[in-house]
Amino acid sequence: MNQATRAIAIVLTLGLLSMGGCGESPNSGGATSTAGAGGGAKSAASKGTIGFSTLTMTNPFFKVIADSITDEAAKNGYDVIVVSGERDVQKQSNQIDDFITKGVSAIVLNPCDAKSIGPAIRKANEAGIPVFTCDLACTDPEAKAVSHIATDNLQGGRLAGDAMIEALGEAGGKVAVLHFQQAESCQLRVQGFKEVIDAHNAAGKGGKIEIVATLPGGGVQDEGFKAAEDALQANGDLAGIFAINDPSALGAYAALAKAGKTDQVKIIAFDGQPIGKQAIKEGKIYADPIQFPDKIGRLTVQTMVRHFAGEEVPAEQLIPTELYRKADAEKDPELQ
Numbered sequence: 001m002n003q004a005t006r007a008i009a010i011v012l013t014l015g016l017l018s019m020g021g022c023g024e025s026p027n028s029g030g031a032t033s034t035a036g037a038g039g040g041a042k043s044a045a046s047k048g049t050i051g052f053s054t055l056t057m058t059n060p061f062f063k064v065i066a067d068s069i070t071d072e073a074a075k076n077g078y079d080v081i082v083v084s085g086e087r088d089v090q091k092q093s094n095q096i097d098d099f100i101t102k103g104v105s106a107i108v109l110n111p112c113d114a115k116s117i118g119p120a121i122r123k124a125n126e127a128g129i130p131v132f133t134c135d136l137a138c139t140d141p142e143a144k145a146v147s148h149i150a151t152d153n154l155q156g157g158r159l160a161g162d163a164m165i166e167a168l169g170e171a172g173g174k175v176a177v178l179h180f181q182q183a184e185s186c187q188l189r190v191q192g193f194k195e196v197i198d199a200h201n202a203a204g205k206g207g208k209i210e211i212v213a214t215l216p217g218g219g220v221q222d223e224g225f226k227a228a229e230d231a232l233q234a235n236g237d238l239a240g241i242f243a244i245n246d247p248s249a250l251g252a253y254a255a256l257a258k259a260g261k262t263d264q265v266k267i268i269a270f271d272g273q274p275i276g277k278q279a280i281k282e283g284k285i286y287a288d289p290i291q292f293p294d295k296i297g298r299l300t301v302q303t304m305v306r307h308f309a310g311e312e313v314p315a316e317q318l319i320p321t322e323l324y325r326k327a328d329a330e331k332d333p334e335l336q
Helices: 003-019 060-075 089-102 118-126 153-171 184-203 221-234 246-259 274-281 293-308 326-330
Strands: 031-035 048-054 078-084 106-109 131-134 147-151 173-179 209-216 238-243 266-268 287-290 316-319 322-325
Touching: 048 060, 048 089, 060 078, 060 293, 078 089, 089 106, 089 118, 106 293, 118 131, 131 293, 147 153, 147 293, 153 173, 153 184, 153 209, 153 238, 153 266, 153 287, 153 322, 173 184, 173 221, 173 246, 184 209, 209 221, 221 238, 221 246, 238 246, 246 266, 246 274, 274 287, 274 322, 274 326, 293 316, 322 326
Parallel strands: 048 078, 048 106, 106 131, 131 147, 147 316, 173 209, 173 238, 238 266
Antiparallel strands: 031 078, 287 322
């Protein structure tokens, strides 16, 4: 081989090597994070790719679920594509379409809307891709999920009702609920809460608790602030607020602080995120039924692996909540 021929061969070899590092970015197609190959392709040692569309990545609770799914999937030899629907059911439907096109092994969802996500799930059913829901369920009876893994939200709502009765004591009083009605999990929380309050009132023991407003808190801080402001304007003697999660509860506390009513109104929240636990320690929130998002994420993947192995898995798996008060926060080593 003469020098000219050798030079051409070297250039061609370098060109081929450089092309190997120019694949599609793992975060293309709206992905917020991935493990492994991304884009639906298997990495060298991968058994397949899981597509996960979460409700939002702005709420730390859902980030813990995403991280737990990614970690547990990696332990079992699967790559994960994580995308965020950001509470937009059309965006999430498009993400499911993208997963189907990529030919993922399975799809995991926190539905952005319990019913409206149904048609997108049915497309995955028709494509033969197993769907698993976690934390938030789909209520469309024609859309099939292999298994739903979640907090026992009805049980948690009942604990929230117990906490409100405890917080208001013999005086009782008017209560507002800050809801997020699009989520089946929140519907169950409010249902459980109201069941306990109704039973308390029917028993005639202690002060009567009257639910005077159920307002859209959106599950986020700014909407929780606005809903609490509206509740206070309509009910100057408001005694309690039940918020369906920590962010909306902290928004409600900001509204109480603005109105100078933080001592008057007791807040019961839900989740037990670090921000919520810290707020309980500081006296901003009275108590939380706490969830375990890491358990939800890991059990989702473990259930999927069992399904892939041909095992029959439960249609629903619920993880109980635990009530977390100031005394728990004061001995919690993870808090400041």
